[in-house]
Amino acid sequence: MSGQSTTVTLRKDWEGGVSPFGVSYGKLFMWFFLVSDALTFSSLLCAYGFMRHKYTGEWAHPNEVFHHFPFLEGKNLPLAYVGFMTFDLIMSSVTMVLAVEAGHRKNRKQVIMWLAFTVLGGLIFVGSQCWEWYHFITGPELSATYHGVYRDYIMNGRHIIDPHFTGANLVVNSYTMLPTFGDFFFCITGFHGFHVFSGVIINIIILIMVANGLMDNRGHYEMVEKAGLYWHFVDLVWVFVFTFFYLL
Amino acid sequence: MADFFEEYEGYPNYEKMASHDDAHGKVIRKKLWMVFWIMLIVTLIELAIGAFANMEEINKEYIFIFFTVAKAFFIVFVFMHLGDEKKALKYVIIAPYTLFIFYLAFMAITEGVYSWHIKDIISTVAMHQ
Numbered sequence: 001m002s003g004q005s006t007t008v009t010l011r012k013d014w015e016g017g018v019s020p021f022g023v024s025y026g027k028l029f030m031w032f033f034l035v036s037d038a039l040t041f042s043s044l045l046c047a048y049g050f051m052r053h054k055y056t057g058e059w060a061h062p063n064e065v066f067h068h069f070p071f072l073e074g075k076n077l078p079l080a081y082v083g084f085m086t087f088d089l090i091m092s093s094v095t096m097v098l099a100v101e102a103g104h105r106k107n108r109k110q111v112i113m114w115l116a117f118t119v120l121g122g123l124i125f126v127g128s129q130c131w132e133w134y135h136f137i138t139g140p141e142l143s144a145t146y147h148g149v150y151r152d153y154i155m156n157g158r159h160i161i162d163p164h165f166t167g168a169n170l171v172v173n174s175y176t177m178l179p180t181f182g183d184f185f186f187c188i189t190g191f192h193g194f195h196v197f198s199g200v201i202i203n204i205i206i207l208i209m210v211a212n213g214l215m216d217n218r219g220h221y222e223m224v225e226k227a228g229l230y231w232h233f234v235d236l237v238w239v240f241v242f243t244f245f246y247l248l
Numbered sequence: 249m250a251d252f253f254e255e256y257e258g259y260p261n262y263e264k265m266a267s268h269d270d271a272h273g274k275v276i277r278k279k280l281w282m283v284f285w286i287m288l289i290v291t292l293i294e295l296a297i298g299a300f301a302n303m304e305e306i307n308k309e310y311i312f313i314f315f316t317v318a319k320a321f322f323i324v325f326v327f328m329h330l331g332d333e334k335k336a337l338k339y340v341i342i343a344p345y346t347l348f349i350f351y352l353a354f355m356a357i358t359e360g361v362y363s364w365h366i367k368d369i370i371s372t373v374a375m376h377q
Contacts, residue, residue, distance in 0.1 A: 013336065017259065021337040024262040031341055042349050046356035053360025054367065063298060083295040087288065094284045097327045101276055104267045220263040225329075232327045236320055243316040247298040248309055 030226045034233045037195075041237050044191065045244050048184050052248075060176040062246045068135050082246050085128045086238065089196075092121025093235040096203075100228045103221025108210060111224060115207045118231065122200035129193045136185060139167025139174050188245060192237055199234050202227050283326045290315050 013020045021028055052059055063078035070081070099114035151165035153172045166174045173182040206227045215221045268276070294315050297308060325331035330338060 013334075019260070019262060020334075021340070022262065022334040023337060027262075028337070031337070035341060035345055038345060039348065042352060046352045049353065050356040050360040050363075053357055054363040056364055079295055079298055083291065086291050090284065090287050090291065093323065093327055094280060097280055098277065100329075101273055101280070105270060105273050106267065218263075220266070222263040222266065225266065229328055232323055235327075236323045239316055239319045239323065243294070243312050247294060247312050 024222065026222065026226055027229070030229050034229060037233065038237070041191070041240070044188050045240060048188060048244065051178075051180050051184065055178055055180070058176060058178055060178075060181050065136070065175045066132070066246060068132075070131060079246055081128065081132065082242065085125055085132075086242050088121055088124050088128070089235050089238050092118045092125070093232055095121065096228045096231045100221075100225050103215070103224040106216070106221065108213070108216060111210050111215075111221060112207065115203060115210065115224070119200055119203050119207060122196055122203065122231075125196055126193060126200065129189060129196070133186075133189075136182075137167050137169065185245070188241055192234070192241055195234050195237065199227075199231050202230060280326065283322050287319055287322055290319055 019025070019028070023031075066082055067076050067078040068081060069075065069077045095114045095117040099111050099118060102110035102114060151160075151162045151172050151174070153160055153162075155169065155171050165172065168175065168182040168185070170183055170186065171179050173179065175181060206223055209215065209223065210221075215223060294312060297311060324342075330341060
């Protein structure tokens with residue numbers, strides 16, 4: 001009997017005339033896009049995991065590399081700034097979901113306010129990442145006691161011998177003997193940072209559309225919801241990058 | 249695209265269906281802020297373990313991965329509203345991805361550990377020659 005009732009509900013959903021998933025085509029394809037994008041990120045992180053396991057013991061310790069904090073130079077605050085960045089992205093994710101919630105109530109003023117906060121949070125994150133890249137590339141400041149790391153490498157076809165190399169580029173870095181560490185840092189955080197950047201642009205466009213009253217003319221705020229899906233996905237990826245790149 | 253759907257009479261307008269009143273909105277906002285506090289506390293615990301605790305005896309990895317998956321669950325099911333969607337959509341999004349990610353992680357870690365062993369063996373053999 002139970003099998004029969006299941007068949008009835010299935011036929012109701014799947015016999016046509018309605019969306020079997022109960023969502024509009026735009027939202028469904030946003031989900032499909034996000035799944036494929038998530039697979040891209042997971043393959044990057046799995047490649048990172050492969051290298052991390054292959055070079056166990058030689059890999060850099062992230063809490064010794066990322067211990068700077070803006071305006072508190074010279075202090076050893078391991079992972080504090082990355083923690084702030086995570087907080088910032090989670091916070092902007094909350095403001096985004098509040099914008100979506102306000103959109104369901106068709107409250108234009110609140111949508112504008114929460115979307116503006118989301119854009120601000122995204123800009124803070126992109127700026128923080130620029131700051132972190134700058135410190136990663138230039139490396140720790142040279143002090144009298146710091147001897148630097150002797151490096152002998154080939155870059156852009158030139159043979160470079162640098163007795164006081166600090167920082168990182170794509171072929172050499174002073175945190176570990178493995179160039180892969182710098183490569184993965186640039187690749188993974190850069191790819192994620194590009195997603196954040198494009199998310200900020202999308203949010204700004206949606207914000208302008210909402211401010212112009214386009215969503216009120218349509219009678220629904222689903223564009224906010226779709227942009228929100230993308231923005232939450234960016235936050236989701238950062239949660240994984242934060243764990244696998246910075247904490248482990 | 250709009251003309252395409254207008255040809256089908258009685259096709260539900262899903263865009264306009266996702267709406268609620270002020271009273272229901274209050275309940276939803278309370279839930280969202282609670283999830284935010286949970287995620288903030290989890291992140292702070294993770295940071296404290298990662299930065300200060302020197303736990304060689306406990307396996308930090310499993311704690312971190314557990315917390316990360318918990319946070320991912322909250323983001324996907326509460327913030328992205330997948331928990332409110334139909335069962336069919338939940339399975340279509342979660343099931344293929346989970347299957348593939350287990351396979352990918354298993355491959356990467358197994359091959360990584362193998363390469364680490366083989367690296368030592370190769371260097372040992374090279375030393376004895």
